[in-house]
Amino acid sequence: MTGRIVRCRVLNRLSDQCTGEAVDPGAELLICARHLAEAQRLIHAAFQRAKKSEPST
Numbered sequence: 001m002t003g004r005i006v007r008c009r010v011l012n013r014l015s016d017q018c019t020g021e022a023v024d025p026g027a028e029l030l031i032c033a034r035h036l037a038e039a040q041r042l043i044h045a046a047f048q049r050a051k052k053s054e055p056s057t
Contacts, residue, residue, distance in 0.1 A: 008032035 006025035008018035010032070020032025031039070
Protein backbone atom coordinates (compact mmCIF):
# COMPACT_ATOMS: atom_id res chain seq x y z
CA MET A 1 0.00 0.00 0.00
CA THR A 2 1.39 3.38 -0.97
CA GLY A 3 0.97 6.49 1.14
CA ARG A 4 -0.65 9.68 0.02
CA ILE A 5 1.75 12.20 -1.55
CA VAL A 6 1.59 15.58 0.18
CA ARG A 7 2.35 18.52 -2.11
CA CYS A 8 4.17 21.76 -1.41
CA ARG A 9 1.81 24.58 -0.40
CA VAL A 10 3.72 27.44 -2.04
CA LEU A 11 1.75 29.41 -4.63
CA ASN A 12 3.25 31.40 -7.48
CA ARG A 13 2.12 34.88 -8.51
CA LEU A 14 -0.71 33.35 -10.58
CA SER A 15 -1.92 31.35 -7.54
CA ASP A 16 -0.80 28.05 -9.08
CA GLN A 17 0.32 25.57 -6.41
CA CYS A 18 3.82 24.11 -6.59
CA THR A 19 3.80 20.48 -7.73
CA GLY A 20 6.80 19.43 -5.62
CA GLU A 21 6.46 16.86 -2.87
CA ALA A 22 6.65 18.20 0.70
CA VAL A 23 9.94 17.48 2.47
CA ASP A 24 8.15 16.50 5.69
CA PRO A 25 4.51 15.53 5.03
CA GLY A 26 3.73 15.53 8.77
CA ALA A 27 5.10 19.02 9.43
CA GLU A 28 3.11 22.18 10.00
CA LEU A 29 4.93 23.91 7.13
CA LEU A 30 4.50 21.90 3.93
CA ILE A 31 7.19 22.96 1.44
CA CYS A 32 9.30 21.13 -1.12
CA ALA A 33 13.10 20.93 -1.15
CA ARG A 34 13.36 23.75 -3.69
CA HIS A 35 11.34 26.20 -1.61
CA LEU A 36 13.05 25.06 1.60
CA ALA A 37 16.45 25.86 0.03
CA GLU A 38 15.17 29.25 -1.14
CA ALA A 39 13.95 30.04 2.38
CA GLN A 40 17.31 28.99 3.86
CA ARG A 41 19.16 31.31 1.43
CA LEU A 42 16.89 34.22 2.38
CA ILE A 43 17.36 33.57 6.11
CA HIS A 44 21.14 33.34 5.69
CA ALA A 45 21.21 36.63 3.77
CA ALA A 46 19.12 38.32 6.47
CA PHE A 47 21.52 37.12 9.20
CA GLN A 48 24.50 38.38 7.19
CA ARG A 49 22.88 41.82 6.83
CA ALA A 50 22.08 41.88 10.55
CA LYS A 51 25.69 41.01 11.44
CA LYS A 52 27.01 43.81 9.22
CA SER A 53 24.70 46.39 10.80
CA GLU A 54 25.61 45.48 14.41
CA PRO A 55 27.56 48.23 16.15
CA SER A 56 31.16 47.24 16.95
CA THR A 57 32.01 46.88 20.64
